[in-house]
Amino acid sequence: MFTTSIPNPRAVETRLAPRFQKLLSKYPPTTDEPHTEERAEALVADAVQWKASDIHIEPGTMETRIRLRVDGLLHDVAAVPITSGHHLVAYFKTLSGIDATALSHPEHGHGRIEAGGTLMEMRTTVAPTPDGEMVGIRLLDTRRPVLRLADLGMSDADQSRLKTWLSEMQGMLLVCGPVGSGKTSTLYSLLHELQTLPRSIITVEDPVESSLDGITQIQVNAKRGLTFPDAIRAMLRLDPDFLLVGEIRDPESAHVAITAAGTGLTLLSTIHARDAVGAVTALRNNGAKDWEIGACLEMCVSQRLVRRLCLHCRKTDAPTESEHQWFSSAGISAPEQLWQPKGCDACAGTGFDGRIGIFELWRLDGEARHLIRNGADGVELARHALEQGTQPLLKDAIAKVVAALVPLSEIRHLSGIGNQPG
């Protein structure tokens, strides 16, 4: 019988998994695998070192690939024999409370693992594939200090506007962006600002991602019948000043959030939308009426996360012809030098060091509410926001390129979004 094997063309970036690689050379893979636990801990410690958000263990026909998601991108960090991969998968399944027998459909579980002195929460998904079970582990460090607005990359002017608005508003504040754009971190840093106020703050989350002193945090548990809407309704009886709802994800949570925002508190939440005015469309798509949105929506913060250049190795180049064209289509002239990633030991050769947020803040005025009540679409609302002086996402992105924090390649795709810079 002939078998065809397709070699995996992706390069293994061993520098991202130094502890794991060291164990591989110390104890060459064997079938009995007495070192699986040690390997799993080394892998998590490597993930913690490089601030990886996820670990993937993906079996193939010839070998099992181990990958870390760093700054939003998956990197292959090791390749092990299929049998060693099975042992690792079995170990993480057991640790996450998932049945150790072979699965016929995807399963989710969670657990904890201590690695390199850090206790990490794991949200684990196991899925059967033709080559065996693959595992995806989302890592959460619940004791990690909450980032401040300044740490997220928000400009001083935006920070002070946001803080002033928050201190005087009632109604709904939505943080908008695609999946993985850092919306939850922004909400947490807002809570951090509010923590000092003598007000009552409650959160309803799925899951609770960071624990905060002095704030009541409720975790929804749909399996046990505590859904987002149920939890929100229950928490309203405690009469909070600020209520954080993890996400508006369906018509029911939109309805409950809008009702809550109409009761005189400040409701903070996230919604999947392309830009700040897109929050209005997203609420409409979730069944909210124009008059309801006009009555309660106060502020939208739109954001993206982009990779930040490693300060140890970034290098400059004169802009290329295509880069000149990009700037001129955005209505501004290109800077004389643009910064590019290179790669060094400090960044494991990636050229990047974490991520930074790009922001757009839109505070709705009377005219915006009037437009929404009259069914104005996204284009009309975007035009009005721009006239109001809202700084579009792209403008903040370009400022970060000019400040040598991010390369143009990280923000080029934003030129199609929302308003053009004025």
Ligand SMILES: [Zn+2]
């Ligand atoms: Zn570097």
